[in-house]
Amino acid sequence: MVNADLFSGDNINDNKTGLVSKILTFSCVDGPGNRLVIFLQGCNYDCITCHNPHTINHCDHCGDCVEPCPTGALTFDDSPNKKVIWDEALCTQCDKCIDLCPSKSNPKITTYTVGKLIEFTKKHAPFLSGVTISGGEATLQLPFIIEYFKAIKSEKSLSHLTCFIDSNGSLSEQGWTKILPYLDGAMIDLKAWQNDTHLWLVGRENHRVLHSINLLAKHDKLHEVRLLYIPNKTDLLCEIDAISEYLKTLPEYITIRLNAFQHHGVIGEALGWDKCSKVQMEEFEAKLVTRLGRSVISPSIYT
Ligand code: SF4
Ligand code: SF4
Secondary structure (H helix, E strand, O other): OOOHHHHOOOOOOOOOEEEEEEEEEEEOOOOOOOEEEEEEOOOOOOOOOOOOHHHOOOOOOOOOOOOOOOOOOEEEOOOOOOOEEEOHHHOOOOOHHHHHOOOOOOOOOEEEEHHHHHHHHHHHHHHOOEEEEEOOOHHHHHHHHHHHHHHHHHOHHHOOOEEEEEEOOOOOHHHHHHHHHHOOEEEEEEOOOOHHHHHHHHOOOOHHHHHHHHHHHHOOOEEEEEEEEOOOOOOOOOOHHHHHHHHOOOOOOOEEEEEEOOOOOOOHHHHHOOOOOHHHHHHHHHHHHHHHOOOOEOOOOOO
């Protein structure tokens, strides 16, 4: 348990705001124990295999989703720029707005202040081991996360909660350095080993990702590395020797989690790709475990 007095002198900006696309009040797959998971809108990757493509872009208030909304949950506000506003109470979560959005975005966004999110967290805190900020790419809203984690660490009734980030690893060393004092752990995706493959798959090079993994491990803040296995499309199998040698340089307490590519939520060309079967995953896992000399976590469900 954290000593909240250690953080009580930190100034906290309760009014800092974040754009939240979804909150799960209970998850046991987004870090250790029972976790409150806050999904932030916006991502700097454009992964071909994204399972939540509507979390990538921010709404530009074009209004294309307002008229088709069957319940009147979407309207224009009366500001000069006519922004689209969402009424959660009227929404039936049919996702028609998401399906037709030309910007791969989502009008169902709630702006939270740190103060409001802390009050929400307090209501669920007795049942939680911690909070995880996910996305989109969580770290694009780093100032909001820093203030939220600071507030958790300085509040005695929340001092049993650990603060985790689920990230694509693109944050700079300077960014990680700012959040490290308030961060307990991070889960990082390593989607491809070769730079060219990574660039093709997500639209960005992987140097930052590897640097983030190394930096977090050095500071004992790396909880998990996730490998997305897409048979015949990415290089995890053909580069298994190099990947294994790299993963062996990380401390053994760090979880290596394998994710199997599936079609759920995917749009575009990757829908034509083969899903990763249980047999394919078991073959990949066996080769990796032999080289690593330790166990990894593999999926229990294939859809
Ligand atoms: S969510 Fe998409 S369709 Fe709706 S207003 Fe925003 S950009 Fe337009
Ligand atoms: S999911 Fe979108 S389209 Fe459906 S009711 Fe809610 S706001 Fe309207």
